[in-house]
Amino acid sequence: MDETTVLAALAPRLRWFAAVGRAEHVTRAADELGVPQSTLSRGIARLEEELGVALFVRAGRSLRLTREGRTLLRAAERSLAELATGARDLAGDADRLRGRISLAFLPTLGTDVVPHLLSEFRGRHPGIRFDLIQDAHSVLLARVRSGEADLALTSPLPEEAALAAHALGEEELRLAVPAGHPLADRVDGLPLADAASEAFVGFLPGYGLRGTVDAWCREAGFTPRLAFEGGDTATLRGFVGAGLGVALLPVSHREPPPGVVELPVSSPRTSRVIGLVWARNRAASAPTRALRDFVRRRRRPLFADRVTT
Structure with missing residues (x-):
C-alpha cells in the first residue's frame, strides 16, 4: 500500500485507534469517545483490513496491542x-x-x-x-x-x-500529629527520628511525596511503618486527627483542622x-x-x- 493510500485509511480513524490502543478495551474506548461500540469495532476492523496488519490480539472483550499496533500507537499519539x-x-x-x-x-x-x-x-x-x-x-x-x-x-x-x-518555590512539610499525642507539645520542632516508632499515614506509591517522605525517613534512620495510604492530603490529615497515625504533610494554608497539630521538623530539612x-x-x-x-x-x-x- 503506498503512502497516500495509508494516510487516506488512517487519518479519519486516528483518534479512534489511539483511544482503543490506550484502553485495550473497546467498551471503555467507546464510552470515552461517545460513539457506539459496534461502530468503533467496525472502524478498527476496517483499518486493520486497509493497512493489511493486525493491530490487536483479541481476548474476549479485551484487546492487546500487537507489535505493529504499539508502533502505530506511538506515532498516533x-x-x-x-x-x-x-x-x-x-x-x-x-x-x-x-x-x-x-x-x-x-x-x-x-x-x-x-x-x-x-x-x-x-x-x-x-x-x-x-x-x-x-x-x-x-x-x-x-x-x-x-x-x-x-x-x-x-x-x-x-x-x-x-x-x-x-x-x-519551596513548600514546607511538617509532622502532623493528633492533638493530645505525646509529641504534640514539641511546637518548637523536633528531629524526624523522634517519630521513628510511630504509625504513619502516607501517600500511595506513584505520588511524588511518597518517595520524598520515604527518603527523609531513611535519612533520619528508619523506614516508616504505614498504617494507611491515600492520595488526598485532606483525607490523610483527617486520619491524623482521628488518631490513626502521624504524617509528613504540606503546611496548612489556613490553621490546621481541629484535632491536628503541625510540628516543624528540625532535621532533616523537610521541604520540597x-x-x-x-x-x-x-x-x-x-x-x-x-x-x-x-x-x-x-x-x-x-x-x-x-x-x-
Missing part, C-alpha cells in the same frame, strides 16, 4: 498531540485572550496554590479556559510527555532531556521544590506561553499564604 497544539495555536495566536490550556497539577496544590494562580491569571486573560488535571506525579509527567497536558505543576522536578522545568514542567521540544500555544511566562515572572512567593509559624 505524537500526531494527535501535534494536531492539538496546532489547533490551540490557531485559536490562541488569533487572539491572545482566547484559547484553552491543559494544566496538570498535584492534588496537594489544588486547595489554594492553583486556584490563586489561576484567579490572578484570569484577571489578565479572562478569555482563556482551562482543562484541569489532578493526579500523581508520575502520571502528570506522562501526560506532559504525551501532549495531553501543556504544563504541569509538580515535585520533584524531572531531570530528563525531553522535559524542561522551572523551580517556582515545586516547579513548572513542559515538553522541551513541543511548540507551545500562545495561551500556554502566556501562563508559563506569568507564573515564572510572578513576584509573589508561590506559598506566601501558607501558615509557616
Whole structure:
C-alpha cells in the first residue's frame, strides 16, 4: 500500500485507534469517545483490513496491542498531540485572550496554590479556559510527555532531556500529629527520628511525596511503618486527627483542622521544590506561553499564604 493510500485509511480513524490502543478495551474506548461500540469495532476492523496488519490480539472483550499496533500507537499519539497544539495555536495566536490550556497539577496544590494562580491569571486573560488535571506525579509527567497536558505543576522536578522545568518555590512539610499525642507539645520542632516508632499515614506509591517522605525517613534512620495510604492530603490529615497515625504533610494554608497539630521538623530539612514542567521540544500555544511566562515572572512567593509559624 503506498503512502497516500495509508494516510487516506488512517487519518479519519486516528483518534479512534489511539483511544482503543490506550484502553485495550473497546467498551471503555467507546464510552470515552461517545460513539457506539459496534461502530468503533467496525472502524478498527476496517483499518486493520486497509493497512493489511493486525493491530490487536483479541481476548474476549479485551484487546492487546500487537507489535505493529504499539508502533502505530506511538506515532498516533505524537500526531494527535501535534494536531492539538496546532489547533490551540490557531485559536490562541488569533487572539491572545482566547484559547484553552491543559494544566496538570498535584492534588496537594489544588486547595489554594492553583486556584490563586489561576484567579490572578484570569484577571489578565479572562478569555482563556482551562482543562484541569489532578493526579500523581508520575502520571502528570506522562501526560506532559504525551501532549495531553501543556504544563504541569509538580515535585520533584524531572531531570530528563525531553522535559524542561522551572523551580517556582519551596513548600514546607511538617509532622502532623493528633492533638493530645505525646509529641504534640514539641511546637518548637523536633528531629524526624523522634517519630521513628510511630504509625504513619502516607501517600500511595506513584505520588511524588511518597518517595520524598520515604527518603527523609531513611535519612533520619528508619523506614516508616504505614498504617494507611491515600492520595488526598485532606483525607490523610483527617486520619491524623482521628488518631490513626502521624504524617509528613504540606503546611496548612489556613490553621490546621481541629484535632491536628503541625510540628516543624528540625532535621532533616523537610521541604520540597515545586516547579513548572513542559515538553522541551513541543511548540507551545500562545495561551500556554502566556501562563508559563506569568507564573515564572510572578513576584509573589508561590506559598506566601501558607501558615509557616
